[in-house]
Structure formats: C-alpha cells, structure tokens
C-alpha cells in the first residue's frame with residue numbers, strides 16, 4: 001500500500017545522503033566496548049562494524065573518543081513525536097534529533113496523533129518522515145481501536161504489511177478497557193505475531209485523577225489515581241494473554257503491585273513484557289508539593305516503595321526494559337494549575353544519564369546492564385532487526401558512545417526537542433552521549449544532533 005508520492009521519500013530502509021557528507025568509513029578511536037577492558041578502535045565501513053583492534057586508520061572521519069564507552073544504539077519502545085497534528089510541540093524531525101542526542105537509533109512513536117495513526121497511510125507518512133530525517137528509525141505504532149475510541153479494531157494486517165511495517169499496536173494514552181475488544185485484539189495479534197502494548201488504567205477508577213492516590217494527594221487536595229487502576233488491568237490482561245495468547249507488553253509499569261503481578265505472570269510463562277520510565281525509577285509524589293504542572297504524568301509519580309520495587313524489578317528482569325514515554329507539551333499546557341496541566345514529560349535526552357546515575361554510578365550494575373535494558377531487550381521485544389545487536393565485526397553500526405568525563409546541566413532551553421517540559425530542569429547529569437551512529441552514519445557528534 002503506497003502513498004501518492006512515494007518518490008518524495010527514500011524507499012524503506014534505504015539511507016538518504018550521509019548527513020556528514022564524509023566517506024563511507026568512520027573510525028571510533030579509543031573506545032571501551034561495553035565499558036570493559038582497554039580502549040580500542042572500531043572501524044565502521046558501509047554501515048557495518050568492519051574491524052575492531054588497535055592502531056586502525058581510515059581515509060574517512062576519525063572520532064577521537066579517548067576511553068569513552070561504546071554501547072549498542074538505544075531503542076525506545078515508547079515516545080510521542082506528536083506528528084501529525086501537534087507539530088507545534090514536536091515533529092518527527094525534532095523528535096529524531098532529540099533521540100540522536102539521547103543515544104537512540106530506533107524509537108516507536110505512539111498512535112495518539114491527530115488524526116490517529118489507525119491506518120496504513122498515516123503510518124507510512126510517519127515512517128517516511130523518519131527515514132527522510134535519517135537521524136533515527138522512527139517506527140509508528142498503530143492504534144488498537146479506530147480513532148482510539150475503544151470500540152472497533154483497526155486493520156492490523158494492512159498496517160503490518162504497509163511500508164511502515166507496523167509491529168506494535170497500542171491505544172496508549174488510553175487503556176483498552178473493554179475486555180471483549182482486548183480479547184479480539186489478542187487473537188488477531190497472535191495470528192500476525194505483532195505486539196500489543198497496553199496502557200494499564202481502568203478509567204472508571206481514575207476519573208478526574210491527577211496524582212497518585214495517597215497521603216500526598218490528600219494533603220494537597222488533588223484527586224487520586226489509585227494503584228489498583230493499573231494493577232487490575234495488568235492482572236486481567238496477563239490472564240487473557242495466558243488463555244488467548246499473543247504477545248502482550250505493559251507500558252510504563254508504575255507500582256509495586258504491578259511488579260508482583262509481572263513476577264507471577266512470568267513464572268506461568270505467560271508471553272508478556274514490561275517497561276518502566278526513568279521518571280518512575282527516580283521521582284516520587286513528593287515532587288508535587290509545588291503544584292508545578294511539569295510533574296503531572298500518567299501514570300502518576302508514586303511513592304518510594306514503588307520506586308524501590310521497580311528498580312529491583314529492572315535489575316532482576318521482572319521488568320524488561322526502560323522506555324521514556326517522551327511526551328512533549330507546549331508551555332501553555334504545562335505552566336498552569338496542576339489539575340489543568342497535560343500529563344507527560346520529556347525523556348529522550350536525559351534518560352541514559354539518569355539510568356546510568358541510578359544503576360551504574362550510584363548502583364552496582366555495569367554498562368552491560370544499560371545495553372540490556374535500553375537496547376537489547378526493547379529490540380528483542382519488538383523483533384526489530386539490526387538494533388540491540390552485539391558489538392562485533394559484521395554487525396550493523398547502530399551505536400552510541402557515552403562520555404563519562406563530561407557532566408552537564410539539563411535545561412529545556414538547550415534541548416533538541418521542540419518542547420521544554422523536562423522535570424529535570426537545572427539537574428546535574430553525570431554523563432552524556434557524545435556520539436550516535438545510525439547504520440554507520442554519524443547522527444550525533446560532540447553531543448549535538450547532526451541536522452542537515
């Protein structure tokens with residue numbers, strides 16, 4: 001199924017012009033692969049890792065990386081790039097630049113666009129815009145229900161077979177709360193081997209809710225969003241996945257109870273996976289004290305015991321991966337009364353630094369852990385070829401490099417994203433992405449996205 005003017009875009013998977021205009025070789029000099037061992041050189045040729053060793057040379061570009069850490073390019077299963085419909089807050093181009101600066105080589109952008117990504121032609125438009133921008137592979141997520149209305153299934157097959165090759169379906173932003181619709185979605189998804197990603201929120205329990213239901217919300221006079229609204233859907237869907245099959249993914253797990261349910265489901269070999277956001281691994285509802293709309297997010301920031309359970313779950317694999325839920329909003333949508341603010345936070349440019357701070361610099365995990373939860377697992381769950389691969393000769397050069405010697409201060413103003421709604425404004429970030437490569441092309445150099 002093609003759009004009217006395919007000629008305006010490069011064919012699926014084919015690269016547009018190399019953004020640097022350099023030769024088809026790039027030499028990464030002096031990198032520590034997975035942060036292990038002595039620094040070595042990695043030569044990239046024709047989009048693949050051609051050689052690994054000491055004293056390599058090239059006629060192409062040489063990047064002197066002086067002991068920085070080489071990881072597989074990061075994969076984010078959950079972003080909102082707002083195109084089509086809200087190009088004033090983010091576009092595929094600005095979101096791709098934010099992704100490249102964050103070390104990402106592939107992202108999945110959710111279907112709650114305007115119009116909704118519920119048909120092949122919108123999915124292809126998003127996909128080709130991503131390929132044309134060529135800073136990151138932008139995979140459109142198709143909606144499960146038409147116009148996100150929760151009543152009628154979309155044509156999974158037509159989207160899956162389009163040029164966009166949609167491989168994940170989600171009504172994210174909304175929960176598929178009707179169990180009959182979810183059952184049918186699972187049966188179709190199983191037949192096509194596509195992934196269903198559920199935003200777990202029983203809407204009858206969250207009407208008017210803006211904050212985690214607990215002491216803090218009560219004190220601040222905010223309507224509470226109880227844990228059970230998430231957990232009841234996770235439990236229901238896990239049981240449905242057991243009986244009807246299909247691959248199920250739980251978006252933004254946010255509670256201790258969800259972790260217990262995931263543990264149970266995995267022990268029964270139910271085919272399900274789960275993600276957690278950086279903000280649910282770091283922030284709590286203590287932040288709401290100031291009524292700053294930047295802290296409003298869905299699901300809401302919870303309590304320390306949830307944060308602790310989610311951290312442990314990511315380490316032991318109960319929760320599979322990190323996903324940012326990067327959700328840009330205009331200032332008029334965030335700088336207002338707390339209960340009027342739109343839920344969502346920026347995430348692409350700060351996630352690697354935060355996850356490294358929590359688990360590696362401030363914890364006992366190594367850089368292999370980062371590679372697992374931010375690249376390998378999300379690529380496996382989405383069955384994404386070419387990403388999350390081992391760093392080895394012959395593998396696609398989808399890579400990122402972390403500079404541990406350069407801290408920086410997060411500020412919305414300096415971000416590549418079109419929006420400014422970062423909850424980490426003014427916070428010290430201990431490491432930064434210096435370099436990102438997409439199929440051997442440099443998409444981020446010296447911390448800056450390479451835009452045309």
Ligand SMILES: [Zn+2]
Nearest residue numbers: 172173199251
């Ligand atoms: Zn969501």
